[in-house]
Amino acid sequence: MMSSKMKKQPISGYGVSKVLRSRHPDFKEGDLVWGITGWEEYSVIKDPHALIKIQYTDVPLSYYTGVLGMPGLTAYAGFYEICSPKKGEHVFVSAASGAVGQLVGQFAKLAGCYVVGSAGSSEKVNLLKNKLGFDEAFNYKEEHDLDAALKRYFPAGIDIYFENVGGKMLDAVLLNMNIHGRISVCGMISQYNLENLEVEGVKNLFCLVTKRIRMEGFVVMSDYNELYPKFQELAREYLKQGKIVYVEDVVEGIENGGAALVGLFSGRNVGKQVVAVVHE
Amino acid sequence: MMSSKMKKQPISGYGVSKVLRSRHPDFKEGDLVWGITGWEEYSVIKDPHALIKIQYTDVPLSYYTGVLGMPGLTAYAGFYEICSPKKGEHVFVSAASGAVGQLVGQFAKLAGCYVVGSAGSSEKVNLLKNKLGFDEAFNYKEEHDLDAALKRYFPAGIDIYFENVGGKMLDAVLLNMNIHGRISVCGMISQYNLENLEVEGVKNLFCLVTKRIRMEGFVVMSDYNELYPKFQELAREYLKQGKIVYVEDVVEGIENGGAALVGLFSGRNVGKQVVAVVHE
Known part of the structure; x- marks a missing residue:
């Protein structure tokens, strides 16, 4: 690998890279890897233990930043391991057209669940209903009363909530969770928004007691790293058979990466936001 | 059992009663039971399946409203089943001198943990440190900065939090939890306070993700009822051996029950609040 000799630490993130030079026994010139690298054209990776070698190149390499990478494993571990879904349960996914949400919804359908997603535009809502197979979807920006919206889509309550947003949505969800629900x-993301200097407090946490809810946070590459091989096999099989589809929003050129990142917080992207630095 | 023929539904709560009349095969005249009854001198219990017959009368009967009753089982199931304690872990208990808190602290010490409790008066703090065996205790009303207080008592962070209060305390705890902590x-109780019409929002829930915390609510008599026999045996043994002690605050006379209930919210009671309606 090669250094761009930048003085400052670059922004880092999940990316796909090709090894240009290596003295590490596990990596050789020409290997393709995914994992955390700098937002730069050339990177020196001093601690490559978190890089995963790409075995299969019969899919777009960008898939390793999404459906076959960290977001895919997040959807898989978060849904199957933390939410313990049962057939017929009612699942709600926020930020549902994002990299993680679109897969959670499709996993939930494959598990025999009823799935509703929320997103921030009618284009995304269409995508959820017409391409990603969600039973229902709604634009949260058009709902003045999120509690009422959830009651409309979940008259029998929510068993599983895959939380991506926090804030007001979480408060409304808590009111609509069923007993022994899992979050x-x-x-x-609502709490990272740079425009919100004041974090919104969540007021309905007493529902955790009255409804005996389990709520669990996780960081997938730290907590469920060992599931990757099993997950990759399943996800490849599902993709091949058309059981899951995957939607990306690709921006060309590293110079457009900053704008793409900022765009995430206003929901400008449709599907997983990818920045193509170079094409193979 | 006998009716007081009240027209209105009485307040109900956990109490100890003697069966005066019964046509139910499991209960006969003279049996002592604990479970949910009315706040009244005589009650008609139409659905006795939630009543538990008292086997042992070698302890004060009031113990079945506390250390040998629902609060005791709450401490036991919440600590052992939900928090999965390991020796040497750091445990924080809020409302620590209450019926549940005082037992959680003592169970935690027996499990080899470091335990700190918070309470609302210096009398309670003394009780925690000098009678109940907590390693440390503090009066939350004297702390302007709960985050700083927790950092003082938990320089290495909190592994287990037994949550009884919510609100600002939960927010401060979230900032001090360790990775893979359990709540x-x-x-x-801070959220039930009748003087607070406006519920306090919890702002630091993003810590659930960054610290991969599991937070779980439960209602012990619904979720862990089957553990009662095992728990009772253990708690009786601990009491007999002096491994746990138990502090009650007994008010005499049903006519003082209302004031005792209201007193809970300003923390007037020291130890488990009991109302003695009649003595055997």
């Missing part, structure tokens, strides 16, 4: 938390 | 939630 898997892998992110709270 | 068992059996109540949020």
Whole structure:
């Protein structure tokens, strides 16, 4: 691998890279890897233990930043391991058209669940209903009363909530959870929003007691790393058979990466946001 | 059992009663039972399946409203089943001198943990440190910065939090939890306080993700009822051997029950609040 000799630490994130030079026994020139690298054209990776070698190149390499990478494993571990789904249960997914949400919804359908997703535009809602197989979807920006919206889509309550947003949505969900419901938390994007200097407090946590809810946070590459081989096999099989589909929003050029990142917080992207630095 | 022929539904709660009349095969005249009854001198119990017959009368009968009753089982199931304690872990208990808290602290010491409790008066803090065996205790009303207080008592962080209060304390705890910490939630008394019309929002829930915390609510008599015999045996043994002690605050006379209930919310009671309606 090669250094771009930048003085400052670059932003880092999940990416796909090709090994240009290596003295590490596990990696050789030409290997393709995915994992955390810098937002730069050339990186020196000093601690490559978190990089995973790409075995299969019969899919777009960008899939290793999503459906076959960290977000895919997040959806898989969060849904199957933390939420313990049962056939017929009612599942709600927020930020449902994102990299994680779109897969959680499809896993939930494959598990025989009823699935509703929320997203922030009618284009995304269409995507959820017409391409990703969600039973229902709604635009949360058009709902003045999230509690009422959830009651409309879940008259019998929510068994599983895959939490990606936090804040007001979590408060409304808590009111609509069923007894012994499970909430898997892998992110709270509403709380990262740079425009919100004041974090919104969650007021309905007493529902955790009255409804005996389990709520669990996780960081997939730290907590469920060992599930990757099994997950990859399943996800490849599902993709091949068309049982899951995957939607990306690709921006060309590292110079557009910053704008793409900022766009995430206003929901400009449709599907997993990818920045193509170079094409093979 | 006998009716007081009240027109209105009485307040109900956990109590100890003697069967005066019964046509139910499991209960006969003279049996002592504990479970949910009315706040009244005589009650008609139409659905006695939730009543538990008292086998042992070698302890004060009031213990079946506390250390040998629902609060005791709450401490036991919440600590052992939900928090999965390991020797040497750091445990924080809020409302620590209450019926549940005082037992959680003592169970935690018996499990080889370091335990700190919070309570609302110096009398309670003394009780925690000098009678109930907590390693440390503090008066939360004297702490302007709960986060700083927790950092003082838990320089290495909190592994287990037994949540009884909610609100600001939960927010401060979240900032001080360790990775893979566990929070068992059996109540949020700060949120029931009648003087607080506005529920306090919890702002630090993003810590659930960054610290991969599991937070779980439970209602012990619904979720862990089957553990009662095993728990009772253990708690009786611990009491007999002096391994646990138990502190009650007994008010005499049903006419003082209302004031005792209201007193809970300002923390007037020291130890488990009991109302003695009649003595055997």
